Amino acid sequence: MSDIAANFKQVSAADIAYFVKTIGEQYVLTTDSQKDKYSHDETEDLRYMPEVVLLPADTAQISLLMSYCHKQHIPVSPRAAGTGLSANSLCIYGGVMLSIERLNRILDIDQNNLQVTVEPGVITEVLQNAVKEKGLFYPPDPSSKGSCYIGGNIACNSGGPRAVKYGVVKDWVLNLQVVLATGEVMWTGANVLKNSTGYNLTGLMIGSEGTLGIVTQIVLKLIPHPKFNIVMLAPFVSMEQAAAAVAATFRAGITPSCMEFMERDAIDWVCGWLGDVTIPIAPEVRANLLIELDGNDMDMLYRESERLYEVLMGYECGDILLADSDAQKTDLWRMRRNVANAVKTTSVTIEEDTVVPRYHLPQLLTSIKEIGKKYGFRSVCYGHAGDGNVHVRIIKDELPDDYWRNEVPKGVREIFERVVELGGTISGEHGIGWVQRRYMDIKFPDFQLQLMRDIKRVFDPHGILNPGKVF
Numbered sequence: 001m002s003d004i005a006a007n008f009k010q011v012s013a014a015d016i017a018y019f020v021k022t023i024g025e026q027y028v029l030t031t032d033s034q035k036d037k038y039s040h041d042e043t044e045d046l047r048y049m050p051e052v053v054l055l056p057a058d059t060a061q062i063s064l065l066m067s068y069c070h071k072q073h074i075p076v077s078p079r080a081a082g083t084g085l086s087a088n089s090l091c092i093y094g095g096v097m098l099s100i101e102r103l104n105r106i107l108d109i110d111q112n113n114l115q116v117t118v119e120p121g122v123i124t125e126v127l128q129n130a131v132k133e134k135g136l137f138y139p140p141d142p143s144s145k146g147s148c149y150i151g152g153n154i155a156c157n158s159g160g161p162r163a164v165k166y167g168v169v170k171d172w173v174l175n176l177q178v179v180l181a182t183g184e185v186m187w188t189g190a191n192v193l194k195n196s197t198g199y200n201l202t203g204l205m206i207g208s209e210g211t212l213g214i215v216t217q218i219v220l221k222l223i224p225h226p227k228f229n230i231v232m233l234a235p236f237v238s239m240e241q242a243a244a245a246v247a248a249t250f251r252a253g254i255t256p257s258c259m260e261f262m263e264r265d266a267i268d269w270v271c272g273w274l275g276d277v278t279i280p281i282a283p284e285v286r287a288n289l290l291i292e293l294d295g296n297d298m299d300m301l302y303r304e305s306e307r308l309y310e311v312l313m314g315y316e317c318g319d320i321l322l323a324d325s326d327a328q329k330t331d332l333w334r335m336r337r338n339v340a341n342a343v344k345t346t347s348v349t350i351e352e353d354t355v356v357p358r359y360h361l362p363q364l365l366t367s368i369k370e371i372g373k374k375y376g377f378r379s380v381c382y383g384h385a386g387d388g389n390v391h392v393r394i395i396k397d398e399l400p401d402d403y404w405r406n407e408v409p410k411g412v413r414e415i416f417e418r419v420v421e422l423g424g425t426i427s428g429e430h431g432i433g434w435v436q437r438r439y440m441d442i443k444f445p446d447f448q449l450q451l452m453r454d455i456k457r458v459f460d461p462h463g464i465l466n467p468g469k470v471f
């Protein structure tokens with residue numbers, strides 16, 4: 001048993017009786033068949049069965065549960081939709097899995113102040129559609145937006161394609177209601193656009209992966225929904241040329257609402273997997289940029305796209321496909337959003353979430369492929385090129401289990417070392433969770449990791465919240 005778990009207590013019959021009394025029998029899941037779906041997320045093939053899964057209804061119940069588990073030293077892993085890619089919400093040390101799935105109401109859309117108050121179990125796309133009906137826009141849009149929860153997006157400080165123009169989740173959160181490990185409830189900020197009142201606890205909570213508290217209500221900023229967009233797919237003969245065109249676009253004063261990268265294999269696999277999307281791509285094409293421009297003036301968008309064409313042509317760009325209907329736009333986005341799903345079906349895979357300053361993207365891509373060659377693994381690169389954020393899906397293929405477990409991580413380490421050398425970091429939007437924490441030393445010296453552990457101890461003296469995650 002590791003140090004962290006030495007003081008943890010197993011869930012007993014008396015604990016279960018308390019949980020049943022507090023939230024109701026039907027919301028306390030104890031059988032393997034009930035708990036099974038909570039034993040894994042979207043990360044590789046990891047499985048950790050919780051001792052019990054709790055489905056509380058509201059902040060008050062979560063507060064009672066936390067206060068109890070704190071006193072009893074029972075570990076609690078908070079869980080949103082389970083779409084995480086770093087094993088962010090698995091019960092590594094057993095104990096309680098606390099799902100926020102029943103906290104799924106949009107509480108208030110404030111059209112005067114352009115804000116929405118929402119519970120953490122609302123599906124991100126449901127929230128986006130609800131505010132869109134009022135002409136409003138919540139931009140962060142992770143690829144899993146149709147199934148992930150806004151609470152999980154906050155836990156990981158998610159981004160998605162639109163981050164390049166509109167920023168990531170942290171740029172939209174004004175205020176959070178949080179239940180602390182001890183059961184105390186606090187609001188971290190205020191429902192205002194400026195706030196320099198004490199430490200930024202809102203910022204600290206965002207991206208803390210449920211290790212510092214459980215978010216139970218969220219106030220987000222909104223803006224009016226842009227009226228128009230243009231979507232195009234630009235093909236390139238090399239990954240490096242595509243990547244170099246990205247920084248050039250921003251340097252030319254053009255800020256696309258999305259600028260996504262997909263290497264050739266990603267497109268071939270996802271089209272094969274989806275079955276109903278056919279994109280004509282010439283044989284010599286090695287990479288594509290999926291680009292969206294948005295705004296409220298169509299003429300201006302056309303003028304901007306002409307300027308964009310000029311920039312792209314400087315990088316040996318082939319014939320650009322301009323989506324001519326909403327259906328074609330949807331197809332192009334379905335293709336992009338399903339890359340991970342498609343590649344996953346071919347073999348066991350792992351996904352790394354590298355990010356560098358965008359001008360260094362070509363060097364990063366070259367290095368990833370070189371390191372892959374050295375260690376003998378294939379990878380598919382895709383992601384948010386405008387942010388310098390490349391997802392590297394590494395494919396096991398026929399590699400022996402032993403090699404996959406022990407040698408491939410050395411290659412991953414080399415990739416991350418290169419990322420840090422280029423001025424980047426080891427996760428742009430997926431978080432560290434359980435699987436990436438072994439690489440944290442590449443980015444942070446010991447004293448800085450210790451500083452983070454010390455912060456954790458202040459918020460969670462018994463270390464019960466989502467143990468085993470981040471460091």
Ligand code: LAC
Nearest residue numbers: 143336337340383391
């Ligand atoms: C994506 C997810 C994996 O960009 O972050 O598709």
Ligand code: ZN
Nearest residue numbers: 143160383391
């Ligand atoms: Zn992504």
